Amino acid sequence: MRIGQLAARTGLTTKTIRFYESAGVLPAPARRPSGYRDYDEGAVARLAFVKAAQAAGLSLAEIREIITVRASTGAPCQHVLTLLDSHAADLDRRIAELTALRADVERLRSRAGTLDPATCDPAVVCQVIQADVVTQPVPTT
Amino acid sequence: MRIGQLAARTGLTTKTIRFYESAGVLPAPARRPSGYRDYDEGAVARLAFVKAAQAAGLSLAEIREIITVRASTGAPCQHVLTLLDSHAADLDRRIAELTALRADVERLRSRAGTLDPATCDPAVVCQVIQADVVTQPVPTT
């Protein structure tokens, strides 16, 4: 099939499919005499894999690596497990970071209620954000 | 003070400070006859604000906007509160997404234990990631 039909069947754009080929996650297909790309069912399966792996949070570089391992040393099980583990750890870290940030924002937000705009220090841009900064007379250096 | 000292006092690089000036979060300072930037204490305070706002998850564009509001219409309280609220909502969304993704990865990870590499389907790149795909004989279209 041509690239347009593959795009329709996978829900991607033709642009994205060509980009995936250049990124090494989709093998270069056969060409028709006209130069048009000619895909088989394998391309549909491959793009399904790429989508599934992306949904698991893997980058195109990681997906490409899994594919390479698969092609050279057979089943990439161990590689994939390691990858998933490190992604899980990564996600844990990021979730913890965002949760802490969320708490910080909440703290700022609620502190805003206790501040009187009248006490707003013109030397500071916004005391809601920077309430821990008390403007002091410039130290005589 | 010159840019190098400001950098030392704020823990930023001179590159970053010039970048902040071009990004509109730090006003252009006075210049010495030599052309060197000449900063006062206000620059230290401003950069502290930028850091605090960044720590609250605000982008440079948002920080610039707060500064602009502050300069034109006075205290940017309402603007800042709105911004913080929408950031909190944003964070909630992203935390939920990452948590769901974390659960997915865990599910894949644990499913890997139940799969026999011997049943590894060569038509699929990796069944750990794509276990829901059962390769079927290519439909005779």
Added chain:
DNA sequence: CTAGGGCTTCCACTGCACTGGAAGGTCAAG
């Protein structure tokens, strides 16, 4: 024969917050 839709390549751009490097000016110490 022409219009159109689909395809080809290549290059540039998006957003974000920087970072690197080149070419050259300034200033104080030795």
Added chain:
DNA sequence: CTTGACCTTCCAGTGCAGTGGAAGCCCTAG
């Protein structure tokens, strides 16, 4: 006088996953 640290500007690149557009070929229908 020279060395070296520090400063200036401007341009380009980083990472990620695409997206946009231009110029031009292929193919079919009217």
